[in-house]
Amino acid sequence: MKMTRLYLSNDTSSLAAGAGRLADAWNERPEVQLIRTSSRGAFFLEPMVERDMLNGREAWFNVTPEDLPRIVGGIGGTPVTKLPFLQQQTRCTFANFGITEPLALDAYQMKGGMKGLTAAWNLSPQAIVEELHISRLRGRGGAAFPVWKKWQVAQLIEAEQKYVVANADEGDAGTYCDRMVMEGDPFRLIEGMLICARAIGATRGYIYCRYEYPAAARTMKFAIQKALEAGLLDFDDYPFDLEVVVGAGSYVCGEETALLESLEGRRGVVLAKPPYPAESGLYGKPTVVSNVLTFASIPNILAKGGAWHAALGTEGSCGTMALQLGGRVKQPGLVEVPFGLTLREVLDRFGGGMAIGSRFKAVQVGGPLGSLFPESQLDIPICYDAFANAGAILGHGGIVVYDQETDMVELARHFMAFTADESCGKCTPCRIGSVRGREILERIQSGQGTAEDLILLSDLGETMKTASLCALGGRAPYPVETAIEHFGEEFRQGAKFASRA
Amino acid sequence: MTTRDRSGLAEALEACRPLPPDGPNILKALLAVQSALGHVPPSAIPQIAQALGATEAQIAGVLSYYSDLRTQSTGRHLIRVCTGESCMANQGGRVFRAIQDHVGVAAGRTTSEGRFTLEQMSCVGNCAVSPTVMIDEDLHGRVIHSDIPSLLEHYR
Numbered sequence: 005m006k007m008t009r010l011y012l013s014n015d016t017s018s019l020a021a022g023a024g025r026l027a028d029a030w031n032e033r034p035e036v037q038l039i040r041t042s043s044r045g046a047f048f049l050e051p052m053v054e055r056d057m058l059n060g061r062e063a064w065f066n067v068t069p070e071d072l073p074r075i076v077g078g079i080g081g082t083p084v085t086k087l088p089f090l091q092q093q094t095r096c097t098f099a100n101f102g103i104t105e106p107l108a109l110d111a112y113q114m115k116g117g118m119k120g121l122t123a124a125w126n127l128s129p130q131a132i133v134e135e136l137h138i139s140r141l142r143g144r145g146g147a148a149f150p151v152w153k154k155w156q157v158a159q160l161i162e163a164e165q166k167y168v169v170a171n172a173d174e175g176d177a178g179t180y181c182d183r184m185v186m187e188g189d190p191f192r193l194i195e196g197m198l199i200c201a202r203a204i205g206a207t208r209g210y211i212y213c214r215y216e217y218p219a220a221a222r223t224m225k226f227a228i229q230k231a232l233e234a235g236l237l238d239f240d241d242y243p244f245d246l247e248v249v250v251g252a253g254s255y256v257c258g259e260e261t262a263l264l265e266s267l268e269g270r271r272g273v274v275l276a277k278p279p280y281p282a283e284s285g286l287y288g289k290p291t292v293v294s295n296v297l298t299f300a301s302i303p304n305i306l307a308k309g310g311a312w313h314a315a316l317g318t319e320g321s322c323g324t325m326a327l328q329l330g331g332r333v334k335q336p337g338l339v340e341v342p343f344g345l346t347l348r349e350v351l352d353r354f355g356g357g358m359a360i361g362s363r364f365k366a367v368q369v370g371g372p373l374g375s376l377f378p379e380s381q382l383d384i385p386i387c388y389d390a391f392a393n394a395g396a397i398l399g400h401g402g403i404v405v406y407d408q409e410t411d412m413v414e415l416a417r418h419f420m421a422f423t424a425d426e427s428c429g430k431c432t433p434c435r436i437g438s439v440r441g442r443e444i445l446e447r448i449q450s451g452q453g454t455a456e457d458l459i460l461l462s463d464l465g466e467t468m469k470t471a472s473l474c475a476l477g478g479r480a481p482y483p484v485e486t487a488i489e490h491f492g493e494e495f496r497q498g499a500k501f502a503s504r505a
Numbered sequence: 506m507t508t509r510d511r512s513g514l515a516e517a518l519e520a521c522r523p524l525p526p527d528g529p530n531i532l533k534a535l536l537a538v539q540s541a542l543g544h545v546p547p548s549a550i551p552q553i554a555q556a557l558g559a560t561e562a563q564i565a566g567v568l569s570y571y572s573d574l575r576t577q578s579t580g581r582h583l584i585r586v587c588t589g590e591s592c593m594a595n596q597g598g599r600v601f602r603a604i605q606d607h608v609g610v611a612a613g614r615t616t617s618e619g620r621f622t623l624e625q626m627s628c629v630g631n632c633a634v635s636p637t638v639m640i641d642e643d644l645h646g647r648v649i650h651s652d653i654p655s656l657l658e659h660y661r
Binding site for chain 2: 047176216329330332368409410
């Protein structure tokens with residue numbers, strides 16, 4: 005019997021959407037051979053099944069086990085290249101997604117993988133940093149710090165031991181691209197970290213992966229083993245030691261100094277900077293800590309040159325950004341595009357408008373510390389500078405759309421409660437302020453709020469912004485304040501507001 | 506602690522040896538203990554401190570800091586409902602209330618027969634197919650509140 009080869013994603017979200025059910029139903033079928041790939045990121049179509057046809061891959065969407073005869077018969081498929089959601093993207097870091105098997109090192113190399121590392125070996129450490137300088141790559145974790153500067157600091161310090169640490173503590177709600185990289189293209193992260201190790205002279209690396217991502221940690225461990233067996237971790241005169249370390253549930257551990265504290269096994273408490281980790285990080289040694297997506301962006305830069313990267317995007321925000329659509333859009337999923345599209349364009353073109361029955365109310369960009377935008381402010385370009393000028397953040401690229409069902413007072417309370425839960429306790433304004441903020445919002449929620457409460461909340465916000473060491477306390481007031489700014493009437497509906505009117 | 510817990514604890518602590526030159530990694534040790542016993546009993550703190558050459562306060566400090574380290578055993582099945590923003594936007598709150606009503610305990614509690622422990626969790630990165638409910642190791646996406654009874658039926 006002729007066997008039909010079918011491609012099915014093994015990504016956690018694909019499985020949650022039902023891909024596992026398909027695999028269970030079809031694994032024993034003699035007429036199919038299942039290849040478990042990463043996901044294209046078009047999650048609204050998952051579970052999605054692909055097969056090779058004469059003119060390339062065709063896909064079937066939202067598949068159930070009963071669809072097998074249709075797929076094997078080649079009936080009703082859509083050419084993947086004709087999918088507008090994917091066709092309009094510029095896939096660089098996510099080029100392999102949905103195509104290759106995550107742990108097939110040969111497939112990674114066939115698709116151009118390890119070319120960046122080879123290029124790096126032919127350059128001096130200084131020249132690698134210079135290439136990054138030319139590329140104008142900024143850290144993708146949220147702080148958007150120029151990557152080359154961090155590397156240069158670590159490179160110039162003499163030390164017998166240096167470290168490379170991948171920040172895989174992707175805690176911003178609404179973000180999942182790091183998880184996708186680790187589960188779907190793990191060698192890309194390894195390659196980026198190896199290039200960094202070569203540039204700064206590091207001998208050890210850690211991937212600090214959050215507890216909530218067991219599949220990502222598992223895949224990375226397998227990939228490291230494969231890279232080790234293939235000799236990729238052998239440097240000229242020493243082996244590069246790379247290890248996955250799993251955290252234990254703390255949002256603040258995504259902040260680099262807290263992450264390093266946690267990596268040493270302590271409470272994940274934020275430390276004052278300087279010294280910066282690049283000077284004195286893990287165990288007091290020079291340490292480059294960068295986000296997973298940042299490391300995953302680096303192989304292409306070395307393979308294609310810094311100028312290639314600098315030509316993408318806008319002047320201050322070069323390259324592509326992985327935007328992650330969620331909430332009440334019709335088409336949630338991963339969108340990799342050069343910086344510069346407006347928020348409205350992204351929501352219309354890729355989000356496909358609102359989900360059935362939903363009317364747009366607000367969109368939050370940048371996770372739980374990101375600002376809320378009403379309809380009238382959607383023409384802001386997606387780039388670091390425009391967001392900074394608006395007092396907002398792009399953060400790690402999470403975009404969550406809320407509809408008319410969303411209670412803004414409850415949402416604001418949720419943000420303050422989140423900060424109160426996650427505050428590491430180091431800075432008083434964050435530790436105490438978030439609790440007081442939550443209490444004020446609970447008072448408003450119960451109908452006991454007064455106009456003074458909103459003033460108090462605003463004062464509290466200013467104190468938190470100016471007197472917190474890290475972005476948790478410093479940014480926590482923004483989603484609350486933008487909710488009040490744009491949806492103030494919902495906050496002023498309490499009995500005490502009414503009695504004064 | 507049961508006799509079995511005690512031997513599991515001793516084994517987990519033995520696996521942390523030799524202590525690394527940079528000092529003991531308390532978090533790693535506590536995760537190892539939790540992996541062996543299902544939780545970290547507070548009564549084990551003195552023994553852990555002694556094995557790691559740390560103070561009891563240091564152990565208790567790390568144990569209380571991380572939300573995924575638990576000091577009590579869970580029921581046979583651990584239900585965790587995501588509270589991330591995408592789940593909130595997609596009626597995750599309603600899903601949580603439906604589960605709460607169905608199992609009859611509040612967040613952080615275990616049902617009397619020991620079948621379920623209910624918890625809320627921070628974003629699990631499943632936002633594109635939210636709302637999300639995690640039961641043991643299984644992640645369920647696009648959960649609808651009316652599906653809760655049949656979903657939980659699979660976990661006896």
